[in-house]
Amino acid sequence: MEIGYVILYVGELERSVAFYRDVVGLAYKFTDAGYAEFDAGGVRFGLYERRRAEWLTGHDVTPGAGGEVVVMVDGVDAYAERLAAAGVQVLSGPVDRPWGHRTVHVADPDGFVVEFAEEIPRARQRR
Structure with a gap:
């Protein structure tokens, strides 16, 4: 077993992309359909628009909990x-x-x- 992804649900995708790319310094890979991904070594690190999370999870998601x-x-x-x-x-x-x-x-x-x-x-x- 291995962890394949870590994904955070975020309020404003572009703002969060800028933070993790420009402030944290992760290597940005791509954005597609409300999802952005970074090169984080052996684990994929992604950001997903929180407004779309209900579609995935079936309920609202609370950020930063x-x-x-x-x-x-x-x-x-x-x-x-x-x-x-x-x-x-x-x-x-x-x-x-x-x-x-x-x-x-x-x-x-x-x-x-x-x-x-x-x-x-x-x-x-x-x-």
Whole structure:
């Protein structure tokens, strides 16, 4: 078994495409019929217009209700500076986490949390 896609339902597709392409830095692949896709390594990362979600799911979808997208990067502090310069509100960080990540958290245009993380030495060992 493997995860093939991660898809977020978004309010304004073009606004979210611009965020994930221009701010997050994911490689944009295409847009078609209310869906946009990015190159995210081994998993397909997509955005789908929330107004079309009822057709797929049979009910309304609430955006940003929980969870987060984690983007692994080198140099999280530089990303934090770039995000702030782009006018993105930083929710937390940069901060070292005991599980071995240095992180900064922001919200995307629909309120989904996006974490930028780089690996650092673990301060706490797993049990």
